Amino acid sequence: MIVNLFSKALETPQALPEPLVKANRLFVENMEKILIFQINALKSYLDIGMNQMRAAAEVTDVKSFQDFCKRQSEIAQTMQYKLMRDGKAMSDMTLRFKSEMDHLTQATLQDVLPKAA
Template sequence: MQDDMMDAFNAQTRQMFEPMRKINSLMLNNMEKMTQYQLEAMKRYSQMGTERIRSATSIQDAESLRDFGTQQAEIMNELSQQMQEDARAMGEMSLQFKTEMEKLFSDAGQQMTEKATAAAKGQQPGASGAASSQSSRKK
């Protein structure tokens, strides 16, 4: 009997913590994904910067300076486009995370509603039985 009570308690505890475990797992996965993306973006930007520094060290005359200036404008355009793409990708990841969180909360709310409904239906017969036993005691 005591083992049955412990098993029931363990099952209820698992059910209670399952939504929190799912949320924590989702948050951790999202954090990993965002961090990885940001690290890759930082690597791209630092490589672009070091390439520009290398190009600047190769300037030897007015013509190479003019070429460097032209390349600099092109690189700035590339950088602007890359930053826009990165912002869009981060926004999409955030929207996906938001959608998944909403689904988790919706599922958890639905489960709670179902359990509350089942518990209310299970208590109604017992409640009326308890009321009738109290009324029979008063007689």
């Protein structure tokens, strides 16, 4: 019985509503942008971490340890700035996606509501 239900649904090719297709495409495009951004951000954070590990491995005496400690403050400031900038970029991407979805929803409603009346 369930197989028949699916068979009947698949017999008559039905196109998905255009707004749904547009929403799916918009979602995929934005997810791709976000994932690429996150991958690049992760790589830069890993690079910073690996550079710090290499620098720590180069400490051989008190002077080099003091220099290493001084650089940690600079690295911490750089990381803080980068984290804030990346957070803002993610927020901007999310707001842009929301705005695009809002426009799509408005356009769909303006198209559908007059037909329903």
